[in-house]
Every structure is written in C-alpha cells, then in structure tokens.
Amino acid sequence: MSAEAPFLTALYKAPTGVAGFDELTGGGLPVGRTTLLLGGPGSGKTIFALGFLAHGARLCAEPGIFVAFEETADRIRTNARGFGWALDALPAEQLYFLDCIPSPDAVQTGAFDLTGMLAGLGAQVSAMGARRIVFDALDILLALLPDDASRRREVYRLHEWLIAQGLTALITAKAGGDPSSSIDGSTFGFMQFMVDCAVVLNQSVEHGVSQRNLRVQKYRGSAFNENESPFVIGSNGFDVAISRLLGGSDAQHTSERVTTGIERLDTMLDGGYYRGASVLITGFPGTAKTTLSGTFAEAACLRGEQTLFVSFDSDGSEVIRNLESVGIQLGPHVESGVLRMVSARTITGSAESLLVRIKAIAKEHKARCLVIDPVSTLSKAGNELTAHGVAERLIDWTKSDGITMVCTSLLDEMAGQMNGGTPLQVSTLADTWIHLNYLVQAGERNRGMSIIKSRGTSHSNQVRELILSSTGVTLADIYTAGGEVLMGTMRWEKESAARVAQEMADVQGQLKRVQLDAEEAELEVRLRSLQTVLVAKQVEKALLTRTTESQERELKGGRTMMRELRGADAATGQE
Template sequence: MQTIPSRPARAAAKAPTGITGFDQMTGGGLPPGRTTLLAGGPGSGKSIFAMQFLVHGATACDEPGIFVAFEEAPARLVANLAGFGWPLETLQPHKLFFLDAQPAPDLVQSGSFDLAGMLAALGAQAAAMGARRIVFDALDILLALLPDPAARRREVYRLHAWLLEHGLTGLITAKQGGDEASQHPLDFMQFMVDCAVVLNHKVTLGVSQRNLRVQKFRGSSFDENESPFVIGSGGFDVAVARSLGQVDSTVTLERITSGVERLDTMLGGGYYRGASVLVTGFPGTAKTTLSGAFAEAACERGDRTLFVSFDSDGSEVIRNLGSVGIRLQRFVESGVLRMVSARTITGSAETLLVRIKALAREQSARCLVIDPISTLSKSGNELTAHGVAERLIDWTKAAGITMVCTSLLDEMSGEVNGGTPLQVSTLADTWLHLNYLVQAGERNRGMSIIKSRGTAHSNQVRELILSDEGVTLADIYTAGGEVLMGTLRWEKESAERVASEVADVAGELNLVRLEAEEAVLEVRAKSLQTELVAKQVEKTLLTRTRASREGELARGRERMRELRGADAVIPPAKPEGK
C-alpha cells in the first residue's frame, strides 16, 4: 500500500482534553496531529471521554471536531450526554459535526470493503469546517465486519495514515476485556498509535471503582501509574496526586478562631488560614460539637462554609448543636452556611471526593467541615481512601480552604497509637484528640493537642465542658499527681474550699486571742510603769527627807554649842609624827 506523506505536526505541544487530572498526567493533553487509542470495557466511559475532548477543543481551543459514531446513533448519543451540561446543540454543525457510521443491523457482507470512501467524505467535511480534532468511536464494531486480521490491519493503517495526512488530532475508542493481558483483535493498534490510554471499571466489595492508565505516550513523559477517576456532572474527573516539583500552595500567617476561646489560647492564637485540622475521638466525645463551633465562628466573620455530615441529616445536626449554644440555623437561612447530608451518597471514595469538591465550589466555601472523614474508608474503599483523603487535603490547601474534619476511632482499640483509620494524621496540620477519662463511676471528656505545625501549643489534657451556654475548656486540675475531672474534681475542690474556710476561721480566732493577750500585756505594762514611777518618787522623797533631817540636826547642834558658850571648839587631833 502506498504511504501518504504526513503533514508536519503543529507547534502546539499538547492538545488539551479539558480533563484536568488527565492533562496533568500527560503534561498537557493528547499528542497533537497524532493518533491516540482509548481502550476500555463496557461502561468505562470511552464515549464520554471522547466527547469531552471534542467539546473542550471546540469551546476553549477554537478547534472544531468531528465525531464518527460506529455504535450509537448521534441523536441518541447527544441525548445521553445532555446531562453533562455541554452545549452540544449550539456547537453543531460548525464547531462539532456528527457522522452516523453505524453498520445496518441486517447488513449482509458480500465481498471486501474498505474505509476509503468514508475517509474521503470526512476529509471534505474536515476541510469545510476547519476541523482539528476527530473521534472514531467504537471502531472495532466496523472492523469486526472485515474477513480476517490482515484486512483489519490494512484498514487501521489506512486510517492512521489519513489522520497524519490531514494533521488531525485523532482519538480512536475500542473495547477491551477486563483482562488486559488477554488477546484482542486490535491489540496491534497499541503499537501503531502514538498514545494509548486504558480505562478500567470494576466492582470491589459492592463499590464501583474506576481507574485510568496511560499505557504509552511517544516523545513525552507521563504518569505511568493508575489514577482513579469518576464521571461527575461535568464529565470526567481524574484524581491525581501531587507530582514532584509541583508549585507549593500559598501559605499565610493569618489566624482564625476555632470557635472555642480557650482552645485558641492553647493553640497560640487559633488555626492557620488554609490549614487542615483533624479531630479524632471515640463515639460521643464531642467531635461534631467542636466542628460546629468552628463552623459558627466562620459564619460569624462572614466566611462561606460547607458542612458535610455523613452521620446525620443537616437538620438534626443543627438541632443537636443548639443544645450546647451553637446556633447554625440563622446562617443556613442567610446562605453563608450550607449543610449537606451525605448519608445517602453511595459509590467509591472518589465519587465522594468529586461531590464534595463540586459542592464547595458551588458554595464558594472558604471553610469546610467533614464529619467524619473516616467514612471514606467504608467497605470497598480501604485501598483508595487514603489517597482520596490526601488529594482532598491537597485540594483544600491549593484552594485556600480551611478544613476541619473528624475521624472516628474504634473505642475497643483503646488509646491512639499514632494513627487513624485513613492514616491522615500525618497529613493534617493540627491534630486534636478527644477521649474519655473514667473516674468515680463516670465518663468525662478530655481534649489534648497532639500536634500543631508551625506554632507553639499546650501539652496539657483539658476537660471539655459542654453546657447550654456553649463549649469551653476547664483549667488543668491535679491532686496527688492525678488529673481529676467531673464530680471527682468537684468533690475535691469542695473539700479544699471547706478546709480553707476552717483554716480561715481558726486563723481569725488565733488573731483575736493574740490581740486580747496583747491588750492584757499592754495594761500590765502600763500598771508596772505607773508603779515604777511611784517607787521612783517615793525614793526621791525619802532621800530628800533624810538629807533635810540630817541638815536640820547639824544646824541644831551648832546652835546648841553657840548658846552654851562654854564649849570650846576642839580642833581635830594631828596625826603622830608631825
């Protein structure tokens, strides 16, 4: 067969599909001006992928496209795809052209045939509308009519050469069994095309699981691992993990309140804006209550918030939180808060992730509450739940959304052993743990901060107190080296108050007694002082009287001698020897 010289490829590096995750895996999309094979089993989404590729080209890249349908009538195809919100009617026929190439059901093959005629008509149509993309949907239906593998191979090469000649970005869809290793009539196409993509759809423990793998991509690097995907309201949504070298999310030093003032103090100012907060605990430890307090505080400062509950209906959550002073109904009515009950959502963890992301975008949410995130690990999702939780955290960080999620722990497992059912504790920025402390025949709630990245935080275990006035944390209280909570703490504090009062009374009595004794001593001291003064006066008088009497006697004797006159004054005798 004569080969047709191919046109040089266009300068564009890739032809974007509009499927964000897939374009990230392939570094931009499909190879432009070349052929891609999209293989998958029934219900894997081949036609949806192909149509999304054409619609994105026509609406976002100014690249009109052609859809060649070998299995389903175009009118029926358009009707089936109407639910994705694509403007299929308005794009026809200038931006999007459908060619019905279904073999007639009663077709009786007589002799050989080829694709030359159909390709000639397609060439004229592509030139008329300036088409740059084309899809051959379910080509294996037509090739199955050919008599032998050699004829099929010849027509596939004819098609491949025609695509290269016209410089069209071609996408061929074909069926593939569940076992990738099994032989298929079109297996040789995987070696011929420049890019091959495989879609898988299986059911694990009753849960639908879909994944996608890029099998080959000539001349380009790509993510070789399987990536889960879902078919949502906007078409394909491929979940991919953060790649090496990806630009980090924008970080901020802004703090926002947790809704509990004393918890903010323990955290050094509250949560960081855009952080992921994990609240773990056993059933009944008030995980939802802490989440509700955060949601109320977010709404009060005007942050639009999405609250996703997997355990209860939204109205029940609002009623229950009202019993502890958390009033959310007013914010629901104003539209700042949206309560979503996810109890009825079924499907894979990827489906839940896509629904949550879509709801958050609709709400323009700046804060997100998921209660509990451990629901993602329910039956059938054990192998994928961790990856989903990881992508959820990455997405909220990239979007600047502050997320608070709870995780239910098994009460029979005892204390936390450094992990959670989804092992998201290593990914969360702040980890709060709630548990029970059983003392004196009662359970009391305790809260501790296991970690809080980028900020100093308290290492104390605080009692979480719920009342109709709100949520708060009690100061740490220890007695004999043991932390006391609840009535045991109340009894101990009451006993200490009584003992303190008794000590105060005893102290006052001692003070009165000492004052009385002091008064007695003061009186005695005054009495002694008076007695001392009296004695001193008496002594002075006695001395004075004695001196006066002696003087008077001396004067009397002198006078007596003078009156007698006969008595001479006898001079004093001289000492001997002089």
C-alpha cells in the same frame, strides 16, 4: 516521514478539558498524532472523547468531528446534555457528527475498505477546518472485516490518513475481555504499538462499590504519570483524581488565624487554627466530635464566611437540633444562606465519587470553611484501597483553594494507626490533631481533650476537661491528686475541699497578721519609751559634763587669783 518532521523537535499538546488528565500528561493529547482509548463497557470512553471535542470547539477554537460507529448522533447529543457542554448550541462548523453505524440487516458480500469513508471525511475536514477528530467504537467497524490481516490493513490506512491530515485524533475501542466484541486482543495490541499515545480505562466492583481507574500506557516524546489514577464521571464529565505531582507548585499559605469557637482552645493553640489548615478531631462515639466541629462552623458563620457542613451520620436538621442543646445556633445561618448543611447519611459509592460531590457543592457554595463529619466514612467497605489517596487529594484540594477544613474521625482510625496504620490515616496528613476521650470515675463518664499535634504553632500539652452545657462549650483544667487525674464530680468535690481549706488558711493567716500587728505596735511603744529615757539620760549626762567642767574652771580660776593676791611663787604653782 515528512508529515511527522514538525513534531520531532517539539511535541505540542492539545488540552482535553478533562479535569486532572491534562496534569497527568503535562498538557493533554499529542497534537497532530493519534491516541488510542481502550476500555470495557461503561468505562466512559465516549464521554471522554466527547469532552475532548467539546473543549476544543468551545474553548480552543479547534473544530472537531465525531465519527460514531455504535450510537447515533442524536442519542449521543441527548446523553451528553447532563454534562453542561451545550453541544446542541454548537453549530456543525464547530462540531460535526457523522453516523457510520453498520445496519444490522446488512449482508456483507466481498471485501470492503475505508477508502470511501475517509475520502468523505477529508472533504468535511477541509470544509470546516477541523483540527480534532474522534472515531468512537472503531472495533464495531473492524468486526465486519474477515480476518486480522484485513483489520491491520485498514488500521494502517486510517493511521496514514490521520497523519496526512495532521489531525489530533482519538480512537476508542472496547477492551478488557468484553464478550460483545468479536475482535481479539491482537488487533488492539498491534494498534497500541502503532499509536503515539495509549490510555486504558478500567472499571471494577469492590464489595459492591464501583471503582474506576485510568492509566496512560504510553506517550511517545513526553513524560507522563504512568500509575493508575482513579476517576469519576460527574456533572462536568470526567474528573481524574490526582495527587500533587513531584515538582509541582506549592499552595499559598498564610499566617492568619481563625477561631475554633472556644476561647480557651484558641489559647491552647496560641491563637486558633491557621487559615487553610486541615484539622482532625478524633474520639469514641459520643465524645463531642460533632459538637467541637459545630463550634468552628458557628464561629465561621458569625464572621460571614460561607461554610459547608457535610454530615455522614445524621440529617442536617438533626445536627442543627442536637447542637442547639449545647448553645450552638446553626439554624439562623442556614436561613441566611451563609451555612449549607449536606446530609450524606444514606449516600453510597466510591470514595472518589464522594470527594467529587463535596468539591462540586463547595465550589457552588463558594465555601471558605468546610466540616466533614466523619471523614472516616470514606474508608467504608469497598473503599479501603483508595481511601488514603482520597484523603490526600481532599487535603490538597482544600489547601490549594484556601479552605479551612475540620473533619472528625472515629477512634478506631487512630487506634489502627497505633497498631500499624489503616487505609485512611488522616492523622498523618492533618495539620492539627485534637483528640477527645472518656475518663470513667466514681460512676461518671467525663470527656477529656488534648492537642496531639499542631504544625507550625506552639500548643498546650495539657489535658482539659470538655464540659457541655445549655450555655455552650467550655474547657476546664483537670485536677491531679497524688498522680491521679480527676474530672467531673470528683474534680468539683476536690476543688471545693481545696477552696474551703484555702479559705481557712486565709482566715488563720489574717488572725496571725492581726496578732503580729499588735505585738509590733506594743514593741514600737516600748521602743519609743526607751528612746525617750535614752534621750533624757543623754541630756542629763551632757548637763553633768558641762557642770563639772564649769566647776573645774571656776576652781582653777580661783586658785590662780589667790596666788596672785598672796604673792605666791607662780613658777612653783604653790601658795
């Protein structure tokens, strides 16, 4: 009890260095306690354990001991050289290997216990100040004991020794109905109750595709993600795939825009794609999905941004040649190193393994822009149940790393969603969804493009005709006549007829304007003439008025003078 007392108040955790696992457990394995790792053959138990010790020795200043019951230390080191851990460079004071492989020729006579081995290990722990220890394939040793009672006794002995030493321990053992193990489930079922943390590794084959899953079965004193999480074994060892955890921090977002490579599409999207957004382009085969993603890749390269183009349909050289026919030049950018073309046409495997490979290549290339053509490949046979989760993690990863991703998908994925959904369902996750389709009219097949959604930005609701030519990719307005949408030659003919009609209307309008100008000029002349006559009449009238008034004054003055001369009666006003 006293040995466990320090952990009753706070549970410390030792990081394993296993990508994703520490996030699932909130930090790693419990410090000073024992963890049981169960799994069938080839499930990755030894790799997990080695990664745990290598991370402690290299990055956490925690020396470790690896006790091997199944393979020799030299074979283990050789097998681990492909993971980049540099175990050979670690001195024995940091990572010590102890071979405890039972000899196949040994003949057991009487009972035995682990006392001697644990005494030797105790001395080694003290000498090197070990903090971590791994017992790999403990079931091999326990199989030598005669019965379950003896096995439980030795498991108890080992557990008490680990508690007394205060070591962070990891015990691996076979499970899952492995025929090579003579230990039944009761022994490890008992151990699962005894240890503080239990992790189960599963491997299965679905339609010829290997699927690996990890589940934390128990973790005393700590919250943990108890659901199965897919994992792969890659160039760095274990890589556990996890989606964003509830309460986790959000990825950093920006309002910066990047061009689509097509000016009119940028206008339709009110400035282009958001930096770090995920873009989905769907359509039937031949609707120019690869072409549209190629314009984005070329524009990114012209900005000098490292770009990764993953093609599941064609070789990289074929993609470059095909896009050159529509004026998209990717070859020079491959030569300069800005663009990396990756062909995955013949690569098979689980969706998780494909995602890990893409992430590794993108990290190596320091990619800021990513094209996956088509992403629907992830949902091929054997991956139906995991594809949607992989798509979620793909988008979460690109967003967290600020990578702008454009991926294409065949139309059957979109059609499936309209009928209830498919395992992939990328369209529900993407920030921007562009759809390409065909319109067959008058013996022609023409391409149409529309924006179904674009989160966080205003966008056009109009359908545009996508036109491919040797000079590049352009978008044209469709022509509607009587409620019918016209594209291609019919649109050209209709537009030509409309232009001719407009030109004739313009000519008639010009003739009418000339006629009206002449009439206006004639009326203006007549108006000026009438205005002149009017002025003359007004002058004549004024002169007549003045003459009349002058005559009346003269007559009146003359009569007054006559009366004065004649002595007439002025009062009567008569002569």
